[in-house]
Amino acid sequence: MIGHFAHHFRALVPRGLLGRSLLIILLPLLILQGIALQLFYGGHLDVISRRLAGGVAGEIGMVIEVMQRMPDPADRAWLFRESAWRLDLALAFEAGANLGETPDRAASLPLLPLEGDLAHAMGERVRRPFDADWQSDRRSVIIRVQLPDGVLHVEAPRKRLFTGTLYLFFIWLVGSSLLLFGVAALFMKNQVRAIRRLAGAAEAFGLGRDIGLMKPEGAAEVRQAASAFNRMQDRIRRFVGQRTDMLAGISHDLRTPLTRMRLALAMLPRAPEAEEDIAALVEDVEEMERMVASYLAFARGEAQEQTQPTDLSGIVRDVAQRARRDGAEVAVEAPEALMLPLRPDALRRCLANLLDNARKHARRIAVAVVEIPRGETAGAWAQVTVDDDGPGIPSAQREEAFRPFATLTAGGTGLGLAIARDIARAHGGDIVLEESPLGGLRARVRLPV
Missing domain, CATH: 1.10.287.130 (Signal transduction histidine kinase, dimerisation/phosphotransfer (DHp) domain)
Structure with a gap:
């Protein structure tokens, strides 16, 4: 289980130095900011929210008590005017109305923490059935309280229940994090570029x-x-x-x-x-x-020659034509042109050594040039295969054939394949020996495009 989790975690980690460096900076930063937000929101802001909700609920409870003691319509009108001016609460009374079934607040989850704080405060200080509408008005919360002779409608401004400090604190956290992350990304990008x-x-x-x-x-x-x-x-x-x-x-x-x-x-x-x-x-x-x-x-070697854009197909055809003049039977299959950054004289020597090696031991030689497109994990490659119908080399001895001065057959200095591989690797590629479809040996040359 732990190994499975570690495998998935490694798959999510960036592979590049820049990504890993930024991740090292970003993760502690996010954890620190999350802890700071939780401490502020769960501590200081929670206390403020409860106090604000308690103040509004206490004022509503006080208004209800005064209404019960002063049932005269003129006194009730005076109370509503004074509440609108002094308490910033818009009041209206609907005589004979019924609030209906109120939701079970213990079972339902509040949409906002402020809603839960207001419901708790109303339960403590008003102790009457009520409901609160947080959706109808963006600026106010509409609270309806069931009274014995009707329903009291209270429109309380949201600013009475909500403090903008949370927004400021959140903007500060996000802004400082983005600023720090941007500076770190710019700095690390310069280091990684070097x-x-x-x-x-x-x-x-x-x-x-x-x-x-x-x-x-x-x-x-x-x-x-x-x-x-x-x-x-x-x-x-x-x-x-x-x-x-x-x-x-x-x-x-x-x-x-x-x-x-x-x-x-x-x-x-x-x-x-x-x-x-x-x-x-x-x-x-x-x-x-x-x-x-x-x-x-x-x-x-060919260390003094400089790399330049060269037509690989043209070099293959030229080397094959020279091998034909020496008496070899060579078939060539190649695209019209394939431009690569090459050292032309060195690569010509590499291919000539391969064809000369095949010509000494075979009657028929087939040379093919193909381009391998870029894959998900590797770049594009050009591939040259030299096949012959000779006796071939046993698989256990193929790597030995590349060693300098190794002579697995009679004749030769044992340097042809060693020089060819040295040139191919100097281009960033390689040569491998395989079994040929013609029955002999295949030399496969891969060069980066």
């Missing part, structure tokens, strides 16, 4: 976009986080730059001896008995050059 900007900058930086330095704003802790984020950006850029320079030097140092080896092999005398060995050495040198290029591409 946090959202920091989160957006971190997300954009993680996707490889050059966002520049953040301007620290908001509370001291948020400013401290923004300054730390700026320092982190600077350190990462410095690290990437140093790594790129180092890799450029390594590339030059490795390729220079490989080039000399290739030239030396080309200049060797071509004896028939050595031709096969020379061809094997040339093939080894070319393989080493490809491995060096793959290692450097994996380590360097």
Whole structure:
């Protein structure tokens, strides 16, 4: 039972920082104002209401007693005139009238607390059958009292029974609460906006976009986080730059001896008995050059390229056309155009690696591009699937295939899938391997729109 209640309570709590902060402010405020209103209304105002009702009931009782002692019509007329002037009570007497059946006030609930106070006071100070009409006149309460020879009609102004202090107090409570809540909402909105900007900058930086330095704003802790984020950006850029320079030097140092080896092999005398060995050495040198290029591409990535609006369908068709020139049978199903914020050269390399991997192990390849609309809990996605009819990869080894230098099949450097996933994740997406409808392997690439 407690767990069920806690689950419903968590469902009602706002998920965002702004909503939760305002709820933390609003709930104690409402509880405090409710307690203050109850103390005032249930204490001070209740006493005032009883005293006002008792005063009106006492005056009506006094008028009835005087009427009983002075039955002369002239005296009764004088009494009514004096009551209208001095007591602010409009009186009229209906001789021979009968009030009829009066409601059971003990069983019925009053519409207003004032009605209950007046009924109690009339019962104590008049002690005669009566009824009160609170609905007919907005300014007055019409009270009818049964007398032995008729019905006395009394029209008492509502201001005699009601104090406007409640309205003033209620307006003060509501006004002060709204003012405090508005100031808190404005303040918290500025703080949350700074946090959202920091989160957006971190997300954009993680996707490889050059966002520049953040301007620290908001509370001291948020400013401290923004300054730390700026320092982190600077350190990462410095690290990437140093790594790129180092890799450029390594590339030059490795390729220079490989080039000399290739030239030396080309200049060797071509004896028939050595031709096969020379061809094997040339093939080894070319393989080493490809491995060096793959290692450097994996380590360097595509961090220097900036994101720009790019047609994903156009990139897929271009990569598929290159695969066809290499002898692959590739079918493409894609919309006319699908614009996304992409790093085109990096994504082209990602898709080329997937198609090259499929081409090595399959005869038929099918590439499809679809757009997944925005859902309730996730944004819109673009999805590229690369299917083949090859032998596939067992489900237990599919995640292993993404590890650098993992070679589950003969040939290759084991970096194609690792580079492809690295590029997809740098765009904010991912790659997963699944079973293909063609009987082989499916690589599913998801990219945020």
